[in-house]
Amino acid sequence: MLNQMPVGTEVMITSPHYLATSAGARILAQGGNAYDASIAVSITLGVVYPHMTGPGGDAFFLMYDAKSSELSGYNGTGRSPASLTRELFEQMNLTSIPRRGVLSAVTVPGVVDAWWEISQKYGCLPWEKLFDSAIQYAEKGCPISRNVHTWMLRDEAYIRADQGLSSVYIRDGKLLSEGDLLIQLDLANSLRILQSGGREAFYKGVLADAITNAVIQDGGFLQKEDFENHTGEWVTPLKVDYREYEVYQMPPNSQGFSVLMMLNMLENTNVASIDRLSASYYHLMTEVIKKSFRDRDRYLTDPEFREIPIDDLLSKPYAKQLWKEIEDSPEKAQPFLSQAMGQDTAYAAVVDGEGNAVSFIQSLYYDFGSAYVPEKTGIILQNRGSFFSLDPDSPNVLEPRKRTFHTLMPGMVLKDGKPYLLLGTQGGEGQPQTQLSILTAVLDYGCTVQEAISLPRWVYGRTWDVEGDELKLEQRFGAEVIEELQAMGHEVIALSEWEDLMGQAQGILIGQSGLLSGAADPRGDGAAIGW
Template identity: 40%
Template structure:
């Protein structure tokens, strides 16, 4: 139990339904949908649409999403891959300057066809109880009538000002006062309201066919892109079988590649061989083991994760407990390894939300435009920010994740779900680009090994190993930092928080939902 004399907040608790997002507007809308009879997937899509308006630096209809969800009637965990592909006319070379290691962040070649709207509309049609027009209405209202910018949003907005100024449409839409929006100021995006209204009226065709698709294609082609209206017309996501592993008897599920979720499963398999519960929750020994497990898992992620329709992926070997045991032999509990190549880390901007309804249908939902304001390429009429997920490709033609036509890149955003005794127990996610496998592992082991509730697990201080540095948040105890230095870690202080996160725990015996939302963001968990 937390110390009530220290800053913080208690976990939210309820018996009927619950939602946790990182913006209060989105959480409120999700609860309203649940209370009016909507299913968990309805509430999640309505909340995601609101976030696409009120957190434009993080997400939008020009981005992608991934979803894990369960139907309590069947108990099955279902995955949906809502990530987009490159244009089918995209060449395999000449997409970046000579010697570049990745596609540039604002290049039209970084813009993959957005998959979010296809995912939203299909999931609502297949598993919802409400019409998409009703679910988009709150987002349309916020875009048209405005909303007050929250503090974390304002902070992120300011950090992206220079990038926004590279695109005249971005300047007009997102720097309307000649500068980034500040906390408490009211922002409107009437063009986005019109685009959402077309989707509300016509479903997916309102985005992938007609004036919205044409404007996106025309704008990208004016910048040198290879996109066509046909690329948009044929774009579709797909249901996928989750990849799962066990951790101390808990079944943990993730989206399969091209998603990086398998990285968290490999980290957990490695850490399962250690008695974490005997260590201090914020001690150097625990955090050191997380770093070393992460370095090994990210090494494999960078080598193998790809669009598996275009290259093979050694799924069974990577998820085997024997493989994790072999990797553990490379870890010293007392000293950081010096022989591992550093994984290529990158921050991204993402929104994660989770919803559980009164029937205990559960949704783990994540939506993103990747970098802050994505590519910063914004459509002239509809004010749509286009993602830059193409940066996730390798420019090495021999790499499994090599850029090419009609391909999905390695994707960092990952929804999580853990089952106990065959039933959903934790519905969770942690944002932050490459940080996400670390975050998933940190909060899950916080609950399983240290008995923390969702809010406590999310609130815990975080570290991350990036480019040969161990990056620590301000709240990591000084004693822990000094011990990590003695173990050989090169410590640097984080300049910004490591991600954000939400979690809902289901107590089936008591019939209670327990939710947490990350104080690193602006949001909250609410139930009824």
């Protein structure tokens, strides 16, 4: 199950699909930089991994610029319609926003804006060039990979229920099989419009018209004005020091600060002294996760609507206070009921020969997003806004022109002021947990990036809508580990040795000598390419 870990001296690209990784490699070989390659990878993922991402979704980009030695972030997430309030759903006798269908598509997609802004600021190749691979795969077809087909089977009912999806994934009345060519002509046409028309085509031009006209006709809420008024945001990444490293994450509305809180707590102990495959390790990780998620769920939302005390949450004294709560019950699982949330995401990373580094992540939220495609666009709209609450007391309550609590969180670690580790993963609630696994594996246990990604993983909480407060573990150790965790009070669920539900992580490690190691998750269809 272990992917080979390529090592290079000049460039490295990794993504959850080998064709997207190849698209990025082509851009670098043609003289593009890491920013160009990351956009090409991102666009191509929307074609070859359409159940996870596409032009109808959101994205975050975390970037290190070698010339300025500066780290920056771009928040490519969309807002709710200006006319939409929670009362409108209550008038429909709904207690929550539907998770599928046109009513779940209640935020403007932000990824296209992110592509454009990053390309214009940092790219060196023409915008049009970045679409070549994606359009080729959409028009001529790409083989349906194992992971895509797995989710097609799970979501067949949604696929059959939507004309835009069924026209692509159903042939002669049957669902396409793994290895069949996936041809997406409407999506190819939309990508050509983007290729020639740029950002304006999506937010003010023909694609904005096509999407919003269809949404309104089908009973949804997104208006042309919502697209016209959309803007992403350049942001300053958050940072904590962890041992001799600087760990960076995106600020809210991303949940990235949650893993920074976990690391602050773990600084109070010698993690490396604990057996990585022991019950003690999984117990400790789960307890710091609970403390972090308690504050995440208490505060996280669009920071333009509610003050979030980030400085306090990321302070070392506060971490010591939380650590003391764990020390007071060292062998006892504390109760905490997390929120249920979606998981389908695509993370990728690129480092180029100049030393530029891009860590980025994008998503439709659920598998196949809203499972709604506006007529003749081929674009699956995200259902990210379905995570808004209709509870007026919730920090994440639905309000006009608001960004929702976002699971997406690309990560980057610097050492001596230079990029050392780029990391991220699919997985909703699992994203900060898998990042914690990889971070401790590399920074505390000295693992390679491939070893870190391949270690047995866990997910605590209600991800994938499982009721209860469960700790899910990949079963690659003895039964005594589970028995010890159960004795501590954990509700343990043993999964397969290599479990799809653990998501797909990717990473790039930059060694002291400048060697670049790339890794793709053996649980997915990805590849790392470097030279």
